[in-house]
Amino acid sequence: MDKITVEKLDLFYGSFQALKEITLNIPANEITALIGPSGCGKSTLLKSLNRMNDLVEGCRIEGSIRLDREDIYGDMDVNLLRKRVGMVFQKPNPFPMSIYDNIAFGPRTHGIRSKAKLDNIVERSLRDAAIWDEVKDRLKKPALGMSGGQQQRLCIARALAVAPEVLLMDEPTSALDPISTAKVEELAMELKKQYTIVIVTHNMQQAVRISDKTAFFLLGEMIEFGETEKIFSMPENKKTEDYITGRFG
Amino acid sequence: MRTKFDEQLNILNKELITMGALCENAIGNSAKALVDGDSRMAESVWELAARIDQKEREIEAMCLKLLLQQQPVATDLRVVSSALKMITDMERIGKQSADIAEIVTLENIKNTDGTDDIHDMAVAAIKMVTDSIDAFVKKDAAAARAVAEYDDVVDGFFNKIKQMIIVHFSRPECDSEYAIDLLMIAKYLERIGDHAVNIANWVLFSITGNKEG
Ligand SMILES: Nc1ncnc2c1ncn2[C@@H]1O[C@H](COP(=O)(O)OP(=O)(O)OP(=O)(O)O)[C@@H](O)[C@H]1O
Ligand SMILES: [Mg+2]
Numbered sequence: 001m002d003k004i005t006v007e008k009l010d011l012f013y014g015s016f017q018a019l020k021e022i023t024l025n026i027p028a029n030e031i032t033a034l035i036g037p038s039g040c041g042k043s044t045l046l047k048s049l050n051r052m053n054d055l056v057e058g059c060r061i062e063g064s065i066r067l068d069r070e071d072i073y074g075d076m077d078v079n080l081l082r083k084r085v086g087m088v089f090q091k092p093n094p095f096p097m098s099i100y101d102n103i104a105f106g107p108r109t110h111g112i113r114s115k116a117k118l119d120n121i122v123e124r125s126l127r128d129a130a131i132w133d134e135v136k137d138r139l140k141k142p143a144l145g146m147s148g149g150q151q152q153r154l155c156i157a158r159a160l161a162v163a164p165e166v167l168l169m170d171e172p173t174s175a176l177d178p179i180s181t182a183k184v185e186e187l188a189m190e191l192k193k194q195y196t197i198v199i200v201t202h203n204m205q206q207a208v209r210i211s212d213k214t215a216f217f218l219l220g221e222m223i224e225f226g227e228t229e230k231i232f233s234m235p236e237n238k239k240t241e242d243y244i245t246g247r248f249g
Numbered sequence: 250m251r252t253k254f255d256e257q258l259n260i261l262n263k264e265l266i267t268m269g270a271l272c273e274n275a276i277g278n279s280a281k282a283l284v285d286g287d288s289r290m291a292e293s294v295w296e297l298a299a300r301i302d303q304k305e306r307e308i309e310a311m312c313l314k315l316l317l318q319q320q321p322v323a324t325d326l327r328v329v330s331s332a333l334k335m336i337t338d339m340e341r342i343g344k345q346s347a348d349i350a351e352i353v354t355l356e357n358i359k360n361t362d363g364t365d366d367i368h369d370m371a372v373a374a375i376k377m378v379t380d381s382i383d384a385f386v387k388k389d390a391a392a393a394r395a396v397a398e399y400d401d402v403v404d405g406f407f408n409k410i411k412q413m414i415i416v417h418f419s420r421p422e423c424d425s426e427y428a429i430d431l432l433m434i435a436k437y438l439e440r441i442g443d444h445a446v447n448i449a450n451w452v453l454f455s456i457t458g459n460k461e462g
Contacts (some may be wrong), residue, residue, distance in 0.1 A: 010420070013453050022429060137309030204320070204322060205320055208322070231459060232322045232326070233322070233326060234321065234323065234326065234457075240323075241323045241324060244322045244323055245251070245321070245322060245323050245325050246251045246254070246323065247251060
């Protein structure tokens with residue numbers, strides 16, 4: 001089943017066209033990797049999936065993006081959309097508050113006040129993000145005192161706290177050491193049972209390790225999309241081959 | 250951008266050509282040992298088989314290093330993994346040539362009936378090995394497919410020799426040691442042809458990504 005369908009999506013920043021006629025079906029409960037050289041439009045596509053681009057002056061889109069067949073640029077409430085489609089950024093960005101409050105932040109903004117309920121959400125989210133054991137004794141300590149890898153998993157936990165359906169991750173491990181990277185990757189593979197995950201990565205091996213589908217972008221166009229194993233063993237397009245084998249440019 | 254990697258792949262190609270040439274010599278010398286009844290030639294086959302073993306280990310180490318260092322994908326991945334599979338078949342070819350040479354040294358084959366066919370069969374098997382390695386280096390799928398078809402020629406020789414031996418057994422002056430040894434040599438050559446087909450199929454995989462045969 002497709003969770004998100006992108007159809008003939010054009011995206012403009014002013015007069016610059018950053019995405020050209022992108023048509024892409026993102027399957028539910030799978031990990032879809034977006035790869036391509038810097039500036040090809042991966043983050044732009046990711047951000048358009050939960051309308052983060054709305055905040056960008058002069059950004060305009062044509063075509064459609066549907067979440068469970070509902071047009072996200074139609075009547076859908078943007079706050080509700082962002083609750084359903086969460087995002088994790090390249091650099092961990094914990095809020096300058098306690099670990100507990102970081103996680104409780106989202107649920108609180110959605111009106112949850114009960115301490116018992118919040119405690120429950122905080123624990124479950126931290127457990128799901130595979131970081132509970134490391135922080136359970138210091139929930140009231142500032143999140144900024146954590147290591148980079150812990151901060152990133154905290155941000156994943158924060159995204160999970162509002163019970164999203166889709167998790168967008170933009171180079172979530174590029175600032176992490178191999179152990180933290182492995183933890184985040186394991187986590188992503190575990191989480192796909194419950195969520196649909198779209199991940200941008202510059203690490204080809206990471207795409208191979210964790211994703212089910214891979215989309216390759218070049219200069220705003222989607223060149224190839226398919227099973228990850230197929231893309232990395234026998235890509236159909238010469239440009240894909242040149243890029244993933246490092247012959248590009 | 251990837252000069253180092255391309256350099257390593259070039260070396261891998263050269264090593265495979267070298268190993269293929271060793272196999273060709275091993276097959277050729279084992280047939281020659283038989284035809285000329287030359288046991289020194291037979292010994293040279295064992296030396297070749299040992300060198301083929303050695304090459305297998307070197308190329309294997311090289312491929313594992315490439316996998317580790319370059320983490321190849323797409324064509325590169327297929328080339329390196331095919332190379333790893335091809336050397337196993339080449340090693341078998343070396344071993345079976347040595348087995349032929351060993352039978353020759355038993356000196357049971359005094360009768361020269363059938364040795365011409367063995368000679369021609371060996372030439373056909375050598376051609377299959379040469380052509381499959383050539384196809385790998387030139388990335389020529391059609392040439393690789395042709396190797397698989399050429400196996401019929403080798404199989405044809407095997408059947409011909411087998412028929413000849415069946416007839417030989419029915420004769421009063423039947424020399425059963427001669428007959429059995431000749432049949433085993435033919436069988437080894439037939440197996441060598443099959444290994445060449447395996448190699449050609451891996452070559453095809455490295456080019457097309459599909460495993461045929
Ligand atoms: N807010 C913006 N205003 C104008 N142009 C932008 C804006 N954001 C991105 N772009 C341009 O759109 C193109 C795609 O950018 P995007 O950030 O999506 O690339 P990317 O594939 O994520 O690259 P990277 O791998 O470097 O993160 C680039 O040419 C970029 O300069
Ligand atoms: Mg980006």
